[in-house]
Amino acid sequence: MARIGILTGGGDCPGLNAVIRAVVRKGINEGYEVIGIKNGWKGLIEKDTTPLDLDSISGILPKGGTILGTSRTNPYKKEGAVGKVVANYKALGLDALVAVGGEDTLGVATKLVKENINVVGVPKTIDNDLSSTDYTFGFDTAINIATECIDRLHTTAESHHRIIVAELMGRHAGWIALEAGIAGGADVILIPEIPIDMDEVCALLKKRHSRGKTFSIVVVAEGAQFKQGSIVLQEQKLDEFGHVRLGGIGEKLANEIEKRTGYETRVSVLGHIQRGGSPTAFDRVLGTRFGVKALELVSQKKFGRMVALSANKIIDVPLEEATGKLKTVDPEYYELAKVFFG
Numbered sequence: 001m002a003r004i005g006i007l008t009g010g011g012d013c014p015g016l017n018a019v020i021r022a023v024v025r026k027g028i029n030e031g032y033e034v035i036g037i038k039n040g041w042k043g044l045i046e047k048d049t050t051p052l053d054l055d056s057i058s059g060i061l062p063k064g065g066t067i068l069g070t071s072r073t074n075p076y077k078k079e080g081a082v083g084k085v086v087a088n089y090k091a092l093g094l095d096a097l098v099a100v101g102g103e104d105t106l107g108v109a110t111k112l113v114k115e116n117i118n119v120v121g122v123p124k125t126i127d128n129d130l131s132s133t134d135y136t137f138g139f140d141t142a143i144n145i146a147t148e149c150i151d152r153l154h155t156t157a158e159s160h161h162r163i164i165v166a167e168l169m170g171r172h173a174g175w176i177a178l179e180a181g182i183a184g185g186a187d188v189i190l191i192p193e194i195p196i197d198m199d200e201v202c203a204l205l206k207k208r209h210s211r212g213k214t215f216s217i218v219v220v221a222e223g224a225q226f227k228q229g230s231i232v233l234q235e236q237k238l239d240e241f242g243h244v245r246l247g248g249i250g251e252k253l254a255n256e257i258e259k260r261t262g263y264e265t266r267v268s269v270l271g272h273i274q275r276g277g278s279p280t281a282f283d284r285v286l287g288t289r290f291g292v293k294a295l296e297l298v299s300q301k302k303f304g305r306m307v308a309l310s311a312n313k314i315i316d317v318p319l320e321e322a323t324g325k326l327k328t329v330d331p332e333y334y335e336l337a338k339v340f341f342g
């Protein structure tokens with residue numbers, strides 16, 4: 001019986017359990033044995049695994065997070081870890097490995113192809129910043145949560161005649177801020193792809209107030225930066241993949257708005273709420289479709305590939321194509337959002 005391993009790495013997101021369930025269900029149907037590797041690449045370095053059968057995946061579809069746990073471990077940043085990954089892959093008798101992750105986890109997967117690991121990638125991230133796929137699962141849930149939060153901020157901002165700045169996640173791409181901002185009817189949306197022009201932001205808010213509105217909602221992506229200024233960080237330390245910890249632009253922006261306009265301003269940082277809880281139906285379906293396709297790729301021995309969504313079809317693309325370049329917001333799309341500014 002062929003044996004497949006599955007791991008989830010990087011930041012968790014809603015829909016991971018849908019993928020695990022799909023890989024196990026389809027795998028068992030086709031006569032595979034499926035082993036869960038705990039906590040991303042860390043589990044393969046430490047040979048920390050759990051068997052996955054029908055019982056272990058029962059009831060997990062609506063659950064957020066990942067039943068396998070996750071980590072931001074990079075074997076390429078730890079002495080001897082790549083050797084351990086390769087040795088444990090062999091020792092566990094794995095014939096293939098399904099790696100579910102974002103640019104970091106899949107970046108490692110891409111390199112492991114050269115170590116003769118039969119890997120298939122599944123793209124996840126709330127940030128939706130992976131190339132070669134129209135959407136990653138987790139994103140739809142994140143924007144729905146963020147939209148609900150923006151709706152809630154509207155009622156309190158309106159009652160108190162305030163500006164509320166909502167800081168959203170998304171790392172260096174503005175997808176979450178843009179789509180939640182459009183869906184939530186934000187009055188200004190600021191994303192990393194377009195530097196913040198404070199004169200323009202204040203002019204928009206004043207214009208809105210001059211037509212009788214006494215409140216506004218400003219959505220800002222955590223990775224956005226002022227025209228003259230640098231990215232705002234929570235701490236200087238880099239993680240094992242060289243990422244900074246973003247956060248704090250909302251506070252700076254709120255202070256600047258209040259100072260320049262005189263309008264009372266508050267800030268609300270949504271943070272990990274965007275990543276928690278139950279996946280939307282869209283993310284459950286996308287995760288399920290990705291998981292089934294990943295198993296098909298394993299059966300066809302199409303390794304070094306990533307499943308992807310393209311024009312509502314599930315396709316497969318080379319792993320390196322997906323991880324080579326970040327997918328950022330097209331400025332044309334931002335123009336659409338601007339119609340509703342001010």
Ligand code: F6P
Nearest residue numbers: 011125126127169170171246275
């Ligand atoms: O990549 C997903 C994400 O939620 C980003 O939007 C955010 O910048 C980062 O992860 C936060 O990471 P952590 O969970 O390590 O704080």
